[in-house]
Amino acid sequence: MRSFLLEDDPEHAAHFKASLAATEFQVRHFWTAGSFFEALAESTPQLIVLDWMLPDLSGYQVLRRVRERFGLAVPIVMLTSVDNEERVVAAFEAGADDFLTKPVARPVLRARLQALARRVNQAPAAFSGSVSFGPYRLDYARQSVRDVDEPDARFALTPREFDLIWLLMNNPDRFIPRAELIAGVWGKSSEVAPHTLAQNVHALRKKLGLARRDIRLAAVYGSGYRLESPGSSR
Structure with a gap:
């Protein structure tokens, strides 16, 4: 390499x-x-x-x-x-x-x-193609995020943030343990500080404006996260 x-x-x-x-x-x-x-x-x-x-x-x-x-x-x-x-x-x-x-x-x-x-x-192989979730459209090859309701919006995500939201949007309404998220984004052998995942989640909520789209990226018992579909009653 x-x-x-x-x-x-x-x-x-x-x-x-x-x-x-x-x-x-x-x-x-x-x-x-x-x-x-x-x-x-x-x-x-x-x-x-x-x-x-x-x-x-x-x-x-x-x-x-x-x-x-x-x-x-x-x-x-x-x-x-x-x-x-x-x-x-x-x-x-x-x-x-x-x-x-x-x-x-x-x-x-x-x-x-x-x-x-x-x-x-x-x-x-693991991350390819595109995914849609609510108004958001993610393209992995281009590492791009679009909001169909706000076509002129620009989202400056880091590589880790993009991989994290990609993983979450491919698993809507499913609780994903911290260990699975860390392995999927940072790799199974990575030593990730306890606050790192939380910081990336916080950044995604803020940068994408999830709350105003009625989308919750919820912490579950402090052991993982779930990305809830718009209007979810969970």
């Missing part, structure tokens, strides 16, 4: 590359955002790993630029030495697929990236 690593710390870069030796990941390392974007203009990787702190641009700024150029097509993992909730939320809202705090143990790093690779490789 062709992978771009943007990391300016020699020790962390060496650790990252050594962790992925003899795996399916072929890592091309860049020290600066400038050299990274030069390479990106010539070749599109299958995975991008970005450090948060860089000498010329922040990893957050690089993440935003990559998403503007490629949309949701390329999975992106953020690396940081500072683990705080605001930074995690900012990364996911900007389009990150995963967030790792350095130093990352080699087995954990391999497992997280391999889980992400499996999710990406399986996406065309």
Whole structure:
């Protein structure tokens, strides 16, 4: 899997590359955002790993630029030495697929990236076509959401948010346990913080305006969620 690593710390870069030796990941390392974007203009990787702190641009700024150029097509993992909730939320809202705090143990790093690779490789089979729910129309190939009642509305969902609402809208009015949602969106081997799913659910309610469409994305006994059809009496 062709992978771009943007990391300016020699020790962390060496650790990252050594962790992925003899795996399916072929890592091309860049020290600066400038050299990274030069390479990106010539070749599109299958995975991008970005450090948060860089000498010329922040990893957050690089993440935003990559998403503007490629949309949701390329999975992106953020690396940081500072683990705080605001930074995690900012990364996911900007389009990150995963967030790792350095130093990352080699087995954990391999497992997280391999889980992400499996999710990406399986996406065309597990997630394909389109789905309709209430006024919403989702197209997986285009990663797009439309509201037929408001054709000019635009919904800026992160990759995780899109996969989550896709899974929910394909299972209307069914209680889905947290473990099933996490496995379906993040992968069975992923280590997902307890608040991460709740944050994504909250973002979906707000971004899609579900309440004003008489659609409930309800928490069930704190153990899962159910997307209820418009007008449901549940």
